[in-house]
Amino acid sequence: MLDLVVDTGADDTVLSLQDLKRIGATRDRLGRARSPLFGVGGPVEALVMRWAVLVFRGTESQDAVFDLDSVLVMDDEGRMGGSGPPYRVPSLIGRRFMEDRDIVLHWDFATKLAYLEVPRPDSGQSLNTRRPITSSP
Amino acid sequence: MPRKTSRRNMKNYGARPFDEKEWGMTREQLHEKHRLYGENGDWFYRNVERLRKKYPDQWIVVEGGKVIMADSDHDQIVKKLMVRPGGNGSAYVQFVSRIKYNLIV
Numbered sequence: 001m002l003d004l005v006v007d008t009g010a011d012d013t014v015l016s017l018q019d020l021k022r023i024g025a026t027r028d029r030l031g032r033a034r035s036p037l038f039g040v041g042g043p044v045e046a047l048v049m050r051w052a053v054l055v056f057r058g059t060e061s062q063d064a065v066f067d068l069d070s071v072l073v074m075d076d077e078g079r080m081g082g083s084g085p086p087y088r089v090p091s092l093i094g095r096r097f098m099e100d101r102d103i104v105l106h107w108d109f110a111t112k113l114a115y116l117e118v119p120r121p122d123s124g125q126s127l128n129t130r131r132p133i134t135s136s137p
Numbered sequence: 138m139p140r141k142t143s144r145r146n147m148k149n150y151g152a153r154p155f156d157e158k159e160w161g162m163t164r165e166q167l168h169e170k171h172r173l174y175g176e177n178g179d180w181f182y183r184n185v186e187r188l189r190k191k192y193p194d195q196w197i198v199v200e201g202g203k204v205i206m207a208d209s210d211h212d213q214i215v216k217k218l219m220v221r222p223g224g225n226g227s228a229y230v231q232f233v234s235r236i237k238y239n240l241i242v
Binding site for chain 1: 170171240
């Protein structure tokens, strides 16, 4: 299981290399992305993972599964002389994921509570995945 | 492990229900795993200042309200987790920075 940071400033959903290893996948089996990723720290090479599935659990024991034809992976290992960075690199849920699926992001700064409202076409109901906003480690 | 979904299904970007056969677990087991993961994560953030002193710049694994592994090397932690008997995937892995930092993404 992984934590994903909801990032409305990110075009796309991106997995860190650390989290890729956490789910038991290996970098060697991934293809290279056509273009690098650009963040506040500058460009970084990217890999592409095919056939990803995201499972969300919401309040009141709801769940929803999303298929993704591909997910980008930050290939930042080379930056640190062959080893991974000595800090956590967060994985991100980007804007495209939410736009393509008509997801509504609720963000209440006063109560420090954020959640995603996921449309459920099969039931006509919504799935809320509530989790308090937490400070950085 | 989930089975590969056909390309035809990939066109459907909407949510689909959790399939117990696909994942080899019941919905109750999934929800319990998520609940435990959330609890482990919450425990981490409640105790992060104490952990900062005890495990500076180390990766830790939290389970059941305690730190069960610590290592400065992320890959070593992952390897240990993969071979650990009895793990159910709800352990919370996080880096404990010696200094408090602001996350800018």
